[in-house]
Amino acid sequence: xxxxxxxxxxxxxxxxxxxxxxxxxxxxxxxxxxxxxxxxxxxxxxxxxxxxxxxxxxxxxxxxxxxxxxxxxxxxxxxxxxxxxxxxxxxxxxxxxxxxxxxxxxxxxxxxxxxxxxxxxx
DNA sequence: TTCCTGACTCCAG
DNA sequence: CCTGGAGCCAGGA
Numbered sequence: 374x375x376x377x378x379x380x381x382x383x384x385x386x387x388x389x390x391x392x393x394x395x396x397x398x399x400x401x402x403x404x405x406x407x408x409x410x411x412x413x414x415x416x417x418x419x420x421x422x423x424x425x426x427x428x429x430x431x432x433x434x435x436x437x438x439x440x441x442x443x444x445x446x447x448x449x450x451x452x453x454x455x456x457x458x459x460x461x462x463x464x465x466x467x468x469x470x471x472x473x474x475x476x477x478x479x480x481x482x483x484x485x486x487x488x489x490x491x492x493x494x495x
Numbered sequence: 496t497t498c499c500t501g502a503c504t505c506c507a508g
Numbered sequence: 509c510c511t512g513g514a515g516c517c518a519g520g521a
Contacts, residue, residue, distance in 0.1 A: 410503085410504095411502075411503055411504085412503065412504060412505095415503085415516095421517085422516095422517080423503075423504085423515085423516040423517055423518095424502095424503035424504060424516080425501060425502085425503050425504090425516065425517065425518085426503095426516085426517055426518070427502080427503080428501075428502035428503065429501075429502080429517085429518070429519085430502095431502055432501090432502065443502080446502080447502090448502080448503060448504085449503075449504065449505095453502090454502055454503080455502030456502085457502080458502050459502095465502095497521105498520105498521090499519105499520090499521085500518105500519090500520090500521105501517105501518095501519095503515105503516085504514105504515085504516090505513105505514090505515085505516105506512105506513090506514085506515105507511105507512090507513085507514100508510105508511085508512085508513105
């Protein structure tokens, strides 16, 4: 297996890139009009991942050319906890509404019906 | 090196 | 029912 090279030339270590790719791949597969939560993705990818790591990966999803629909990932309550990390605080809600998901008071309306479980659907 | 923080979640009071 | 603390993994100071 590869060991970490003496130089940190690579901006992103391969091990982490794999982790990001896994998270992004799941998020990209979230159907339009559906949402999921951090814990579900973490669990789907397997043990060793925690919900916070998913959010951490989302933070790195900005500026990627295949856009990551991070707005479809909310917390377990369906609340848009990450909206403040978007380009603008209102962008997350706007993107969700564009997907056909109603958002009121920073929460996804009918979150239970909108919920998409990668373990179940994928 | 240690300590703190975080786009979370669960359990206890 | 609502609030607070602990667990979780990784990165930054």
